[in-house]
Amino acid sequence: MDTPQKNQINAVNTNSIFEHSPVFNFINSLSPIKYVKKAAPITQTFNSLVFSSPPSVFTSPHVSSLKESRFMNRHIDVKKIYSNEEALADSTPLHGNLSEIQESTYQRIFVSNAAIELPQPLKYNCGRADKANNLLELHGEATSDVQEEGYETDSVERKVLHEGIEPKSERSECDWDGLIPESTDLLIFNSPNEAGAFHALFLKPLDSSVNFTSLLPQTTINNDPNVQIVDSGASGSDHENEDRHSEPVAVTETGQALDNVAMNSIPNEKTDDELVYVTQRGLRRRCLDFEMASVLGKNSDDNSNTDSTTSQSVRESIANEKQLVPTKRNSDSRKCILPGIGLHLNALATLKDRNSTKIDELSSGRQLSLLCSTSSLQISTSQEHHHLALVAVSSERELDLSNNGVHPAEDCSQAHEYLNQNSPKRKRQVQFLLSMLMRKSDPAGETEGCKRCNCKKSKCLKLYCECFAAGVYCIEPCSCQDCFNQAIHEDTVLQTRKQIESRNPLAFAPKVIRSSESVTEVGDDPNKTPASARHKRGCNCKKSSCLKKYCECYQGGVGCSIGCRCEGCKNAFGRKDGSALIEVDPEEETEACEKGVAEKALQKTVIQNIEDHSDPALVSTPSRLSRPLLPLPFSSKGKPPRSFVATISGSALFASSSQKLGKPNSVWSQSKHFQTVTDDEIPDVLRNDSSPIACIKTSPNGKRISSPNCDLGSSPSRRGGRKLILQSIPSFPSLTNHQ
DNA sequence: GAGTTTGAAACT
DNA sequence: CAGTTTCAAACTC
Structure with missing residues (x-):
């Protein structure tokens, strides 16, 4: 070829x-x-x-x-x-x-x-x-x-x-x-x-x-x-x-x-x-x-x-x-x-885990993350399109790292070293990322970054186990008992996974689906949550009012949708009835953020900024763009894999992928998800950045409707996003400013 | 850190 | 599909 x-x-x-x-x-x-x-x-x-x-x-x-x-x-x-x-x-x-x-x-x-x-x-x-x-x-x-x-x-x-x-x-x-x-x-x-x-x-x-x-x-x-x-x-x-x-x-x-x-x-x-x-x-x-x-x-x-x-x-x-x-x-x-990407997230998780466990590894991991971010930045120069994606990723990583308890300062120092060699733009970008890291003071987050389970009875072979659900092996930091989610039990793990998938093919699919990609699903449906992303299955909260992490929607940083069976939904990211966070109750959201969701919100904001870099207003009003997804699933819980995937991948994408592949099952492949995220998702977002409106159409309701062009369908055309890339780069400064 | 609450996952 | 149980995370103290 x-x-x-x-x-x-x-x-x-x-x-x-x-x-x-x-x-x-x-x-x-x-x-x-x-x-x-x-x-x-x-x-x-x-x-x-x-x-x-x-x-x-x-x-x-x-x-x-x-x-x-x-x-x-x-x-x-x-x-x-x-x-x-x-x-x-x-x-x-x-x-x-x-x-x-x-x-x-x-x-x-x-x-x-x-x-x-x-x-x-x-x-x-x-x-x-x-x-x-x-x-x-x-x-x-x-x-x-x-x-x-x-x-x-x-x-x-x-x-x-x-x-x-x-x-x-x-x-x-x-x-x-x-x-x-x-x-x-x-x-x-x-x-x-x-x-x-x-x-x-x-x-x-x-x-x-x-x-x-x-x-x-x-x-x-x-x-x-x-x-x-x-x-x-x-x-x-x-x-x-x-x-x-x-x-x-x-x-x-x-x-x-x-x-x-x-x-x-x-x-x-x-x-x-x-x-x-x-x-x-x-x-x-x-x-x-x-x-x-x-x-x-x-x-x-x-x-x-x-x-x-x-x-x-x-x-x-x-x-x-x-x-x-x-x-x-x-x-x-x-x-x-x-x-x-998926791997990346996992890697991050792992890194985090290891961080807790092994200092050396941690340090290295940090460095890597930094390096990655840096590299991404550089790359951006050549490929803007990717650049943004990378930046987003790197930012996420950094965030995760910060959560993990990694000291941003260290990373920053190194990053600065790199920056010294780079152009002002890069520096700004890097700084932006770093700032995000620094901001993300996440006391508890440190652990969250990496998946650590505490399973006692499930042997880490059920979806109860976050590690298993995330597709990662349990590691030292985990407090699980009788854990089978280990490489040595690979066969068992695979078998179990298959079993679970047989029961629910989507069991390991991202829980949060981004509407932009799944526009077909939600996009035009006024009944659906305004949010750009939503939980694939919807929550079933009864007492938490979708305001706590018990709620998967909330945890994922997405609003509830009609698919949710929650009662008394007050999801700060978007109520089941479709009301947007801000619209519904800004304070509520704020509180939530303060309590622990803040990180998510912050990430969200950041992401939006990235996406909408030039348009802060959009950020402030999710409804306009459609609720921001969980831009950074990482932050939400420190569970990079799930959130991340969910955020990035969309059912639509999966479908498309599968079709292409000709293998329905393949759809679930992580690679696709990630891919979606990386190439498609992020780039698009970035594209949007430069011209938020370009790709996003706003319905009368304020819902975001992805334009055909925006549709990441994976068509080559999408990838051509260089133009956007260039534009995106400039955006960073603005973002930084915002922050 | 222990105990409680919560809702998803699993089971029936 | 609905109801119940199990489970582990999230949360509270």
């Missing part, structure tokens, strides 16, 4: 090595315009990057994607996970060498995500944690059919092994070590070593489209072995392609290749094994990727050392589910990419 990206990439490749040199990249980073061009086609890439995090929402078990594997198992064998990836990679008819693949991989991650499924990007976040992993993973993905592989693979392996063995030593050299968390659960990195991978990502000059380099010190790049590795890869597919003479794999192509891989798995056992080996390090994740899990689960038993076997089994499983995976990707790779 040749995509514009590919072409671009090729063009890039043709460019001399100079372009790929760190210095050149850095210079390029300085000129956003250029990057934008390059990036333009790649917009999705960015998403992947940003959202690489594991989807909080459980995807249907049957759906298997690379992402899944990654996300799924915090503790799952790397091999397994990797195998999934491999399966994808294998399936790919890639023509490039491993080296090429590596290069392409990096590019993919940063540059060409579009073609790449979200999973890949996720890889980057997730498992790629390892320095080596980055390369390997890439290889794994791209590897499929590398014929020259032997040569390159070996080298790669060596690198990987080498790194794995002495990751830290290498890092020590890197200046970034301090900044970049070694162990970033957040990112899904298992071990500190994994951080290196992340490192590499940042360090890597990436595609011109995305330049983290600007953020990163050049020196670091040079110094850090990892960087070098990355560099080689990063320097560009160009180099590799040229040097290795292997079939050139354009980044774009790579992305496609990845997709293809998923579709056509061509198992390269050797490569797979290697990959698996590498991947293992970064696999530890709290997030459960049920989709993958289902697939992986089969293999889980074997996980440990039977590389070839595992990879194969994975492949087989994947092959069996080929339709799903391929469909997903084919249907809309872009969309699929989003899953990362």
Whole structure:
């Protein structure tokens, strides 16, 4: 499949090595315009990057994607996970060498995500944690059919092994070590070593489209072995392609290749094994990727050392589910990419959890979050569209972090460092985010960020368990008893999940659906809640008047709708009767906010600001726009996965996705949800920012009706949102001002 | 931290 | 589908 990206990439490749040199990249980073061009086609890439995090929402078990594997198992064998990836990679008819693949991989991650499924990007976040992993993973993905592989693979392996063995030593050299968390659960990195991978990502000059380099010190790049590795890869597919003479794999192509891989798995056992080996390090994740899990689960038993076997089994499983995976990707790779978000949230949660548990990890996580935000900002330069999304995400992360008890100051300090290198705009944006963090003084929030359950009888295998419901494994901070929601009980978890889904296919779906996306559902129905978002099932509150977190609607930051069976609804976010918060009782809302919802409200406001950046009035009057969703589900309860998903994803989206995929079940895949959120949702919102009215039509009632254009349907047109992106950037300042 | 309240989830 | 029970979070003290 040749995509514009590919072409671009090729063009890039043709460019001399100079372009790929760190210095050149850095210079390029300085000129956003250029990057934008390059990036333009790649917009999705960015998403992947940003959202690489594991989807909080459980995807249907049957759906298997690379992402899944990654996300799924915090503790799952790397091999397994990797195998999934491999399966994808294998399936790919890639023509490039491993080296090429590596290069392409990096590019993919940063540059060409579009073609790449979200999973890949996720890889980057997730498992790629390892320095080596980055390369390997890439290889794994791209590897499929590398014929020259032997040569390159070996080298790669060596690198990987080498790194794995002495990751830290290498890092020590890197200046970034301090900044970049070694162990970033957040990112899904298992071990500190994994951080290196992340490192590499940042360090890597990436595609011109995305330049983290600007953020990163050049020196670091040079110094850090990892960087070098990355560099080689990063320097560009160009180099590799040229040097290795292997079939050139354009980044774009790579992305496609990845997709293809998923579709056509061509198992390269050797490569797979290697990959698996590498991947293992970064696999530890709290997030459960049920989709993958289902697939992986089969293999889980074997996980440990039977590389070839595992990879194969994975492949087989994947092959069996080929339709799903391929469909997903084919249907809309872009969309699929989003899953990362979900993961991301989970990752955040995990991070938080870990924060409580492990200081080191926490710090790293923080840093990561910061880095992510920063990176997002940078990326924004090249890709505004993504930028906003990223910003939103980052902001959320930050918020979460703050909630978690992470000290914003630390993050801020680092962020500032980055800022120093960035343009004023970026600085402002970053500051904005930081301010949000700082503001979010959330005493209790600290814990909320991460999911911690306290189950005593459910074994964490029922929806009662928030961790389980969120699609994440229970972790140390949890106070659960007889917990089965652990990687070691993966099979049980998957089985249970399936069972629950069989009973209620939507059981793991986001609880809050954004109306804009689900406009079809609510949009025109005057009877429905004015809010832009609403609970998928509605609440059934009797005594809380929908003013406490007992109420899921309230908890989710959305107003009640006609679907609710609540009594005496006084939901501050919108009453069942349709009255908007402000309209109904501003004070009430205020109180609620003060009590604990404040965070949500704040986030909401912030989000709105982001969305409506230029129009504060809108924010003040939700009714006008339609009730703001839970812009930041994270805050609401610190339960990123649920809220987040809910907020972002919409039933409509799901439906569309499923249709595309051709697999109804696939609809539930987290990736889609995330995708929706990332690419579609946020971008749209951002778009709206620039011109709130543009995408949003206001009905006489004041309800928001998404315009056709706005409809995120996932059409390519949507993605073209660059214009908006540019506009969105300016908005930040205004937002900051507001705050 | 223990106990109560609450409403979703699960069960019948 | 409705009623009941179970469960764990949210809340109160």
